[in-house]
Every structure is written in C-alpha cells, then in structure tokens.
Amino acid sequence: MAERTHREPQRRDDEASEVDEGVPARSEDGTRLKAELDDLLDEIDEVLESNAEEFVKSYVQKGGQ
Amino acid sequence: MALPKVCGIETEYGIFVRGAENDPVAASSLLVNAYADRLGPRPGWDYEHERPSSDARDPEPPAFDGGLDPELESRLVNTVLRNGARYYVDHAHPELSTPEVRTARDAVLWDVAGERIVRRSVEMALGHLPSGAEIVIHKNNSDGKGNSYGCHENYLVDREVPFGRVVNGVMAHFISRQVICGAGKVGSEFPGQSPDAVPYQISQRADFFEEQVGLETTIRRPIVNTRDEPHADPLVYRRLHVICGDANMSQVSTFLKVGSTSILLAMIEDGALKDDLLPANPVTAVRQISHDPTLRATILLDDGRRLTALDLQEALLEQARAWADRHGLESVGVEVGREVLERWAEVLSSLRADDGRAARWVDWVAKARILDAYGARHSVAEGSPRMRAIDLQYHDLRPERCLATRAGLDEIVEEAEAARAVDEPPSDTRAYFRGRCLGKFGDSVVAANWDSMVFDLGRDPLRRVQMSEPLRGTADLVANVIDESSTVSELLERLGS
Numbered sequence A: 001m002a003e004r005t006h007r008e009p010q011r012r013d014d015e016a017s018e019v020d021e022g023v024p025a026r027s028e029d030g031t032r033l034k035a036e037l038d039d040l041l042d043e044i045d046e047v048l049e050s051n052a053e054e055f056v057k058s059y060v061q062k063g064g065q
Numbered sequence B: 001m002a003l004p005k006v007c008g009i010e011t012e013y014g015i016f017v018r019g020a021e022n023d024p025v026a027a028s029s030l031l032v033n034a035y036a037d038r039l040g041p042r043p044g045w046d047y048e049h050e051r052p053s054s055d056a057r058d059p060e061p062p063a064f065d066g067g068l069d070p071e072l073e074s075r076l077v078n079t080v081l082r083n084g085a086r087y088y089v090d091h092a093h094p095e096l097s098t099p100e101v102r103t104a105r106d107a108v109l110w111d112v113a114g115e116r117i118v119r120r121s122v123e124m125a126l127g128h129l130p131s132g133a134e135i136v137i138h139k140n141n142s143d144g145k146g147n148s149y150g151c152h153e154n155y156l157v158d159r160e161v162p163f164g165r166v167v168n169g170v171m172a173h174f175i176s177r178q179v180i181c182g183a184g185k186v187g188s189e190f191p192g193q194s195p196d197a198v199p200y201q202i203s204q205r206a207d208f209f210e211e212q213v214g215l216e217t218t219i220r221r222p223i224v225n226t227r228d229e230p231h232a233d234p235l236v237y238r239r240l241h242v243i244c245g246d247a248n249m250s251q252v253s254t255f256l257k258v259g260s261t262s263i264l265l266a267m268i269e270d271g272a273l274k275d276d277l278l279p280a281n282p283v284t285a286v287r288q289i290s291h292d293p294t295l296r297a298t299i300l301l302d303d304g305r306r307l308t309a310l311d312l313q314e315a316l317l318e319q320a321r322a323w324a325d326r327h328g329l330e331s332v333g334v335e336v337g338r339e340v341l342e343r344w345a346e347v348l349s350s351l352r353a354d355d356g357r358a359a360r361w362v363d364w365v366a367k368a369r370i371l372d373a374y375g376a377r378h379s380v381a382e383g384s385p386r387m388r389a390i391d392l393q394y395h396d397l398r399p400e401r402c403l404a405t406r407a408g409l410d411e412i413v414e415e416a417e418a419a420r421a422v423d424e425p426p427s428d429t430r431a432y433f434r435g436r437c438l439g440k441f442g443d444s445v446v447a448a449n450w451d452s453m454v455f456d457l458g459r460d461p462l463r464r465v466q467m468s469e470p471l472r473g474t475a476d477l478v479a480n481v482i483d484e485s486s487t488v489s490e491l492l493e494r495l496g497s
Helices: A002-013 A016-047 A052-058 B024-038 B070-074 B104-128 B163-176 B251-269 B282-290 B309-327 B334-353 B363-378 B385-394 B415-421 B431-444 B475-484 B488-495
Strands: B007-012 B014-018 B078-080 B086-090 B093-097 B134-138 B151-158 B209-214 B221-225 B237-242 B298-300 B306-308 B445-449 B452-455 B463-466
Touching: A016 B363, A052 B385, B007 B104, B007 B251, B014 B024, B014 B093, B024 B078, B024 B086, B024 B093, B024 B104, B024 B134, B078 B445, B093 B104, B104 B134, B104 B251, B104 B334, B104 B415, B151 B251, B163 B209, B163 B221, B163 B237, B163 B251, B163 B282, B163 B309, B209 B282, B221 B282, B251 B309, B251 B334, B282 B298, B306 B309, B309 B334, B363 B385, B431 B445, B431 B452, B431 B475, B431 B488, B463 B488, B475 B488
Parallel strands: B209 B221
Antiparallel strands: B007 B093, B007 B151, B014 B134, B078 B086, B086 B093, B151 B237, B298 B306, B445 B452, B452 B463
16 A cells, blocks of 8 residues: 555656646545535535435335346 | 447436335436426337347347247336437336437436426426425335345447457456445445445445356346447447446546447457456455455455556556557547546546545545545444435435535536436437437428337338438438428438438
C-alpha cells in the first residue's frame, strides 16, 4: 500500500498541470462537499416523506430481471 | 484486434402508485402509452430475431428461425422512440433501453435522457390518474424486501472469442467493480440472513446472485449471463448481456461501469488480459465484497492468494493501462477511453486513501456519507425506517424528493445535450438510422427492433430493412440520403433496399 501511495503522485508528475492543483483541489473539494452536506442535512427532513416508516413499508415491487 | 465496443443500458425502474390502486403493470403501461401517444403514430416492436433462450454456451450461433419465447408475451406495451431507444413494460416495471452507442460517455448521455423520458411520462400520465394520485418512480434495483429488478448492460463482442474466455476474463471485474459503481443499500436481502445483519452494503444487486454462469435473468441469477441474442450478424458478433450491475444515479458511476467493462472486453479480444485473477468462489465473493463497505474483505483466488476488491481493481487497471499503451484506445473511443482510465485511477486512489473524494463520483460512497451524517446529527440507529427512507429516496426520480441530486455528485453531461438526446439518436451507430426514420417517416414505420425496420410504402408487401451491422446506418453513411429523400419509397430506393 505504501508503494502505491508513492507510485500515484509520481505518475502525475508527467501531467504537470495536475500536480500543482492536486493538494489545494482536494481541500477545496472537501470544503465544498462539507458545505453541501450541511445544506442537505438542513433540508433533508423536508425532502424525506413525512411518514418514512409507512413509506418504506408500502414500497413493495414485483421482481423483475 | 478488438471490435468497437458498441454498447447500451437497459433500466427497469421501480414503480409505485400512491393515492389510487397500486397496479404496477397498469401504471407502467400508462407511462409508456402516455409518452408514446405524444409522438403521434407509433411503431410496434418487431419480435423477429428475439431469442432470449439462446445460450452462448451452445457451440452453434443462434439461427434465425420461427417461434416466440413465452417470456416475450408478457411485454404488452412496447415502442421505439425517435432517439433510437426502446421503451416498454417488462414484467411489472417500465423499462427503457438506450439506443446503441459507441462510448461510455454516450451511454451516460442516453441513460440520463432515459431518466428525463421517464419523468416526462410521469407528468403526462398524471391527467389519467384520479385526483390526488401520483406515480412514483425509483431508479434502483430492489425494494428492500427481497424483490429485485435489473439494470443491464450490453456490449458488442467478437464471436471468434470463445465464450469461456469471456467468462473467465470478466469474472474478477464483475465481482469487484461494485466498489467503483455500486449504488449502496441499507440492510441485507440475502435469503436466510436477517435484514439487520448488514447495516449497509455496497451493491443493490449482490444479494440476488446464485450462479456463476447461466441463462436465467429473473431466478437463480448468474454473475455472467449466457443469453445469446446478438441483435446483429450472429456469425460475426455476440452481445454480452451483463445483468450483475446496479442502476446508477451518479453519472460518473455509470461512466466507470460501462467504460471499465468496455475496456476489459476489448482487452479479452486482444488477448491482453492475464488469467491470474480468477476468484475461487465468485458467487460468495460478490456478497463478501458488497457486505463490507470498509473494503477490507479478502477474496480467495484460484491460485490461493487472497486479495481485496481494491487490490483486484488496481491490478485490472494496471493491465488496462498497459493494454492501452500497446493497443491504443480506438475500440472504446480514444478521448473517452483516456478519461475512463483517469477517472478509474482517481476513484481507486480515493477509496484506497479513504479521503472522501469518491463521494462526488460513486453512489454507494455518496449515499453512505448522507446516512452517516444524518445518523450522527439525529442519533438515528442504523437500519431504522428513516435510514431506509434515505436509501430509497436517494433513487427517487421526483425532483422534490430525490436525494442523489442533492448529494453534490459531479456531472459528466450538460443539461442541454441531455435534453437533445431525448429526441435525437446517437450519430455513430445504426440507432441513427432508426431514430431519424422514426422522426421523419414515422407514419410509414410499421415496426422496428434492434436490427431491422419494417416500412409500409402504401402498397403491399411491407418492406423490411435489415440492419445487422451495428456500425452501419450512421450519420456519415445515411444522413444525406435521409435529408434528401422526401418519401420512404425514395429513401429505400436510394439505399438500394
């Protein structure tokens, strides 16, 4: 596994444009994802069916392929 | 040399009526009819050449002889759309098969168009329902109660490659690719196991596979399906019918599912896939991998080694890169093939590092993230009805109820091109001919199927145009002729048909 974590950045050395952006992009992504998740959690109770238990119970499908 | 990997996706949607009698067959028929009626004259589906009981393990390719498989009789409502797709009722579900496409990216595009078509159908069907009633559609593969329905992929494969080599070649990928494209599921549906025995698993479908290889699709489901129905020249082609995948909400997951599988099949055709990754017990392995979202489960191989699903995927990717360097990516589309290899590597490295980035790309990771965060904020137990509701609504196609569209998933295709793909066929397969003919000469198309079209020229007899070559009938070959013909007679005359 250690070997792989080393190999991965090396491969990217060839793709110069990606290397520099690698680390900041990750933390930006992380921040964006976190913010989106917070928004979703704030919203989720409105998005979820009001009677979740009933909704899940009544969801029965005929088998298909 | 590998054949161009013409491919397509068939999705059976979950369907549910609220506020009126929940009859899934009637509701599915209503959806397809409501949508098809808007298009005016509707061609039927032509069952010529449908042989779902032909088995790829038979030494002889399937022959074109009479007789209709009983399975087909249950498909009452059936139509062909002007984007080249087939839209129908299968069993008790609405099903949409994308047109044949040339790349994984186009598979995503017409799959997304399919979702839009189903959503439009729901709006159009509304007027036929009692007031207050609604049809609810889910793009998932199980109801959480042991009933499953499929999302199948199809790939064009060279008939010259012995089927046994295809089976051995794909097995490691088919058991492990769920880590890059599984849709995630709360609970277990494995017969004999308590639902709560598995709080969360990677794949929607893993609990339903009972055989390694077989012909069935609705019972005793096999990892590799042997249905030998090429829908093309049977002496030259196979169509690998892949039934082990999940329906994906994430475009990147669909892209990786189809892209990685296309590459693997091209590698098999080029003799470039090593045979050192054969799982000893594939059926058990599918479930072992799915039931362990920590990705630590190890799988016993034929040679006695034990590897994780990530190990298997990394080994396959490494071979795929070597193949691409040596053979090129023409068979899967050069640009798209490159993007598949890059995204595949990125997803695997994110899963390996457990850095959370995969939540933008992979459904099961995105869904797990919502479940974990929700559980932590509200102290809700694993497997509770609220968790199951989140699982279900991740796949809900109602815009106001869908969680996947709120999960921060990256998109691959633009809204505008998806809107166009609702009515326009791909330009680079025979779906172009099918779709354009329906768009321009719909009145004269009596029936169509994957490899032929039947036209009524206003005088007997009807004329069948055979389309046994999936890469003929493209825009390059027929666009001018279609544009310049003002009647079907003229078109057929100019095509020399």
